[in-house]
Amino acid sequence: MSGKVYLVGAGPGDYKLLTLKALDCIKEAEVIVYDRLANPQYLELARPDAELIYVGKASSNHTMTQDEINEVLAVKAKEGKVVTRLKGGDPYVFGRGGEEGEYLLERNIAFEVVPGITSAIGGLCYAGIPITHRDYTPSFHVVTGHLKDETNDTINWNALAAMNGTIVFLMGLSNLHKICTNLMTEGMNPNTPAAVINWATRPNQKVATGTLVTLEEEVKKAGLTSPSLIVVGEVVRLREKLSFFENRPLFGQNIMVTRSRTQSSDLKAKLIELGANVFEVPTIEIQPRQGEEIDAKLQTLKDYSYIVFGSQNAVSLFFERLYALGKDARSLGEAKVVAVGSATAKCLATYGIRSDFMPERFTQESIAELLEDKLTKEDKVLIAQGNLARDVLYTKINEICEVETLLLYxxxxxxxxxxxxxxxxxxxxxxxITFTSSSTAKNLMALLDEEDKEKVKAIKCISIGEITSKAMRDLGLTVYKEANPFTIEGLINCLCE
Structure with missing residues (x-):
């Protein structure tokens, strides 16, 4: 039985410029055939057993020919598989989607097309250039930058030069000289504004502007390479006024995030929203613990007068195990709940628990000071945390009353x-490089040889708080900035300053 092929437009590059239908196609596909211009983060959304086949093409380096790509789609579909052909931009805007559709149709293979945002429009938008504007242009024209047969130029240059509209050339950087020359030869004003947009809508987007006469030199100065698009027309004058993407506070900054992959999503998303190019390099991994000791303590929660949660991970794993035992938040009884930090308090709130106490400074020392006046020798305290938590809080409380730890991960x-x-x-x-705990710093350095350790020491390192800063300094790292307050929001503000 034949499967089905979805020819899916992945948009121009920005991770969020993906349609809901395209997202469904990625998640449901048994096979994903993807190209160079599709954002690689989309592959992380694929089902674990999906087969991923790269068929990317650069101007002089094709992983597969188009005929071979067509055959891959047909073969996988005939195996009964659901295939998503993931293409940058829109499948039918110079994406060879029409050819692939014809090939599948000739072989009686079912297919659907899922449109995407083309870079001819989205890429210009992110560069501050509207493709249409009633004060500047009556039309726009999207033209291939390289022809199927370069010796047989079928573009009507005379008509393009006379249109007085916005002209966008896709995949034409290697022919930039020819494009500008042909337009001027056919009568277009040499001073017509023009621009080249490299890696449009991505955090590493670069733009060079000039005129038909100067654009080639400006592109060389900026060092722009493929993939790039070319735009010619009066609307380019609006870039200075309408540019928003490159004006964000962290645009152009390459930031390494060292949290565990499960923890980094919120930080990563916020940094990307602020314009950063984020590299995820999780130096730590959170491994949940299981066992009779954990379950036994969860069965006796009403024996404790205070329960301290040392981290978001502790909260999540605590309730995950509690639910597995058939219990819920009512098991906490009348115990007072303490959160080490605002992020931990927010995590507690998702389980319907409001923290009774939270220190102004998110350290164990501050919690100890907070509880010293409240605890009596009749109290019993449970500290839910991970294996690397410091013992400051335990030691201080143990001087007042009975205290136990619940190691959850x-x-x-x-x-x-x-x-x-x-x-x-x-x-x-x-x-x-951002460090959100002592362990992220220690583990990063543990992964490196001496030469690479020196490279890290030359990079500006941002700490989430004083305990992390101390660990960084002990490792020979310079703390460029320290967050205040000691939160993810504080860390982000630190980066933006």
């Missing part, structure tokens, strides 16, 4: 990040 070295980390340091692309 282990923070371990994430060896899988070693290769990625070395590649980034060798590329010299990292401007900032």
């Amino acid at each position: 282990d923070t371990v070295l994430n060896e899988s990040s070693k290769v990625r980390l070395k590649q980034l340091l060798n590329s010299e692309r990292v401007d900032r």
Whole structure:
């Protein structure tokens, strides 16, 4: 039985410029055939057993020919698979989607097309250039930048030059000289504004502007390469006024995030929203603990007068196990709840629990000071935390009353990040490194050889708080900035200053 092929437009590059239908196609696909211009983060949304086939094409380096790509789609569909052909931009805007559709139709293979935002419109928008504007242009025209047969130029240059509209050339950077020359030869004013947009809508977007006469030189100065699009027309004058994407506070900053992958999503999303190019290199991995000791303590929660949650992970794993035992928040009885930090308090709130106490400074010392005047020798305290938590709080409370710890997870070295980390340091692309705990700093340095440790020391390192800063300094790192307050929001504000 034949399967089905979805020809899906992945948009121009920005992760969020994906349609809901395209998202469904990615999540449901048994096979994903993807190209160079589709944002690689989309592949992280695929089902775990999906087969991923890369068929990317650069101007002089094709992983597969178009005929071979067509055959892959047909073969996989005939195996009964649901296939998503993930293409940058829109499948029918110079994406060869029409050819692929014809090939499948000839073989009686069912297919659907899912449109995407083309870079001809979305890319210009992110560069501050509206493709239409009633004060500047009556029309727009999207033209291929390279022809199927370069020796047989079928573009009507005379008509394009006379249109007085916005002209967008896709995939034409190698022919920039020819494009500008042909338009001027056919009568277009040499001073017509023009621009080249490289990696449009991505955090590493770059734009060069000029005129038909000067654009080629401006592109060389800016060092722009493929993939780039070319726009010619009076609307380019609006870039200075309407540019928004590159005006965000962290635009152009390459920031490394070292939290565990499960923890980094919120931080990563906020940094991207502020314009940063984010590299995820999780140096730690959170491994949940299980066992009779944990379950036994969860069965006796009403024996404790105070329960202290040391982290978001502790909260999540605490309630995950509590629910598995058939219990819920009522099991906490009349115990007072203490959160180490606002993020932990927010996590508690998702389970319907409001923290009774939270220190102004998110450290164990501050919690100890907060509780010293409240605890009596009749109290019993439970501290839910991970294996690397410091023992300051336990020691202080133990001087007043009975205290027990509930170790819910282990923070371990994430060896899988070693290769990625070395590649980034060798590329010299990292401007900032964020550390959200002592363990992220210790584990990052543990992954490196001496040469790479020196490279890290030359990068501006941002700490989430004083305990993390101390660990960083002990490792020989300079703390460029320290968040205040000691939260993810404080860390982000630190980066934006």
